[in-house]
Amino acid sequence: IMSLFGEVPQATPVAVFKVTNDFKEDPNPKKVNLGVGAYRTDEGQPWVLPVVKKVEKIIVADDSLNHEYLPILGLPEFRSSASKIALGEDSPAIQENRVGAVQCLGGTGALKIGAEFLRRWYNGNNNTRTPVYVSAPTWENHNAVFVNAGFEDVRPYKYWDAEKRGLDLSGFLGDLESAPKHSIFVLHACAHNPTGTDPTHVEWMQVAEVMKRRKLFVFFDSAYQGFASGCLDKDAWAVRYFITQGFEMFCAQSFSKNFGLYNERVGNLTIVARDPDNLKRVLSQMEKIVRVTWSNPPSQGARLVAVTLNNPELFSEWKDNVKTMADRVLSMRASLRAKLEALETPGTWDHITQQIGMFSFTGLNPNQVEYLIKEKSIYLMASGRINMCGLTTKNIDYVAESIHESVVNVQ
């Protein structure tokens, strides 16, 4: 009998998960995984935040809690406290009742729901031809999220200057100037993935000025708040600045990294509208989209975050945990740079400490990357992106020496 699925082709695996897969299968005892973006301790182990363990115990012991459905838009106390994290406790926009949120499945889910909404309701109805701009380079799933939501025109905006290993500001501003009006721009709130290169405050102001003048839509992706500098407020500067400039915007928040809740899928789509009436209508349409996607979101992770954020002691403990992670990353950056410079590895390596967040765009080319993987069992992305969290005091010498070798031996 002819199979209905006889014609289904084998799809290529998602790159970042393949890297981890290959790492797992490698028998080399010296192997290092610098691929997927998840925090690791100095022992190279996943880290369940102490505050999370504490709150989990509270939840398991609480007999008054159950597993009932959450509302379609999610746990109310999660949504509001999560938005406050991004916008600030005293945000005027919140006080003006024009901020709402949709609890989503991770940052991906928040981007998805936001994208689905924009496709239906932004720039006319169902205008699938509205250009969506994502940075060059960007998180590899951004493209797919917007394409799958129905957008036909997803384009790159200049961002990374490979030669100078920094932000291509004039290219970025140039693309903003030449983008069709009403184009959607996906901006990384902080700790740009994969480059680790963020605009300075002045640069953000310039970006905002052009976006306001040319009526471009602001869609922030905030997956690393707290993780970049160690300070929540500092990392939210860009998002909050744009609000002072009067933008209506979306901000997709992830709590995967800063709460270490990766597999509980905790995300929040924060919506900043012109006024409460607009917000109400927007949220009602968000419900429709959620209902045909997952009906209502998972409760465990949201509960954990809500309990933590709404309790002053736990909130304080969480901020400490976040700082612990950010500090370790910073020390690995300093260490790697120092070692490469001590080895006199050709090239300049200050970008390692200038870049911010979990990732570093090393500047290694595909051949050098292949060398590291094949000859050294050091796993990283073909783009040269490494996850700093994969570095430990125990493996950093091996990694530094290997990078040195690859740069010297491989063109």
Place this chain on the structure above:
Amino acid sequence: MIIRKSGFLEKNTPIKYRISSIGVHSDTNKFSWWAGVQMGPPDPILGVTEAFKRDTNPKKMNLGVGAYRDDQGKPFVLDCVRKAEALISSKQLDKEYLAIGGLGDFTKSCAQLALGADSEVLKSGRNITVQTISGTGSLRIGANFLSRFHSASRDVYLPTPSWGNHTPIFRDAGMQLKAYRYYDPSTCGFDFKGTLDDISKMPERSVILLHACAHNPTGVDPKPEQWKEIADLVKKRDLLVFFDMAYQGFASGDIDRDAWAVRHFIEQGHNIVLSQSFAKNMGLYGERVGGLTLVCKDAEEAKRVESQLKILIRPIYSNPPMNGARIAATILNTTELYNIWLEEVHCMANRIIKMREQLAANLKSEGSTHNWEHVTDQIGMFCFTGLKPDQVERLTKEFSVYMTKDGRISMAGVTSGNVGYLAHGIHAVTK
């Protein structure tokens, strides 16, 4: 004008930017991107609960959404769930991302539960089962897959009536919705002839959606002999079968009995698509535990299909939530907990059966002359009362009994304490 500060600025920020960082928001600027966004209507099912919450009548009853309640009308957390949670808590597991397809321990046991441990499909590895965001998420990914790869047809046939969310899910995924006769309002029972008649006219390769057991909203299920005939005819028409099984265990109280239709179709050679939910039978509603299974020709095809499912899932939510799947897997894979679970499902199903009997009895003693046999004939969580929309409206307005407009009530919301009041209200609006 309203002046706001944007927070601290970096050192050496030039003056002109320090000034512009003090945001100026003019009240006269009323432009909004969303001016054209219409107010969406409340969800027909979940909106019922929201209306119920607003009602201050102490006698109010929520018979809207299908969530099980105990005889005190309280949400019920299964004992096997609590035990599983304690076990999991003691293991101090990490929170690393699951694979896109979900927790392996869960997907294996999920498939086993539906197909039976001795299923040839499982032995040959020709199924692909992925963890999904409960039943909705499963249907959605399945619909997306069909939309992308089932080029032979855009048509999905739903029984009339069906779960309210089926239509928008398939439509949003790009499929065309069609209908087949199913429920006979004159008997409040199964329109077997109508079903067969309509199936015989379906174009080949169309998708037919079947409720595996405890049909939602009617509670009317085909008998095994009828399922056999349906399976035969569906094969003759060369239709793609999509089973929605959200109530395994809940219909009869017996896991295997409730999965009989699914297993029969597979034995007859249908390579089905199957959605499973653990919201009701494990009470894991808010944890969003579900599975999507595609039965393929062979293991090689299953691998190709799996790779494409991952491509569909990744841009929606990347990978599924751990907590509920871990609980479900622990229950399914731990003999002691599994046995407790079977008992608890049996109890839940029995309580509902009892409530059906009491409702029918109470309606009789209220003096109703209508035929209420369907209340006890129907199976599962829901009862299709036969009430018309205006009667439903009266029942809600005058008695604060909340239900969906189609006359569907969730028997799970009925208790020995309120069944009399419910019968009284139903009688009042139907006499």
